[in-house]
Amino acid sequence: MTARFEGHLTAEDDRGKTREVRILFTNRALAEAEQAMGKGVIGVAQGFATGSTGLFEVAHLLRAGMEHARREAKQRGRPITLNDAYEVLDQCGFSRVAQTVMESVAAVLSYDPDNVIPLGEPENGADPNG
Numbered sequence: 838m839t840a841r842f843e844g845h846l847t848a849e850d851d852r853g854k855t856r857e858v859r860i861l862f863t864n865r866a867l868a869e870a871e872q873a874m875g876k877g878v879i880g881v882a883q884g885f886a887t888g889s890t891g892l893f894e895v896a897h898l899l900r901a902g903m904e905h906a907r908r909e910a911k912q913r914g915r916p917i918t919l920n921d922a923y924e925v926l927d928q929c930g931f932s933r934v935a936q937t938v939m940e941s942v943a944a945v946l947s948y949d950p951d952n953v954i955p956l957g958e959p960e961n962g963a964d965p966n967g
Contacts, residue, residue, distance in 0.1 A: 840864055842944035844902065844937045848928035858925050860902030861909055862941045870901035878942055885939065892931065896922045898938045 846858040867878050874881070874897045881898070884890030900922035907917055926934050 838950065840945050840948035842941045843906070844941040846925060846929050846934060846937055848925050850928060858903065858929075859906040859910070860899065860938065860941060861906035862902050862945045863905060864945065866901045866905040867898075867942065867945060869904075870898045873897045873901070878946070882939060882942065882946075885935075892926065895931065895935045895938055896926060898942065899925060899934055902938060902941065 841861065841863045844860045844862070846860070847855055848858050849855045871877050874894055876894070878898070881890050881894045884894065896919060900917055900919050903922060903925070904917040907914075
């Protein structure tokens, strides 16, 4: 396992056509977003509490996540642009995008290889059925 998290959004265009938007966050994706924003992701996360984080930061994080998902899928074509991210924001709404993006970012930032529970295994050997 590695410090990575994949999120999904369902976007609907003006004609009612839906598509799944995959976002992938890794440390590399976060560093790319930090460089584009000119600020760190921890400050961006804290900015939700203080009101200093807004569309600009969420759009840059979304773009980085979409681009890294595109690269991992080895999709050809042009890189994801900031305009692509704003289109998804328009289609999905700020709160849904912000929640999905920040949950994904938090999962990467809090990754601890010594404290990973493999899927399907109960925590501390406890019976998951009670």
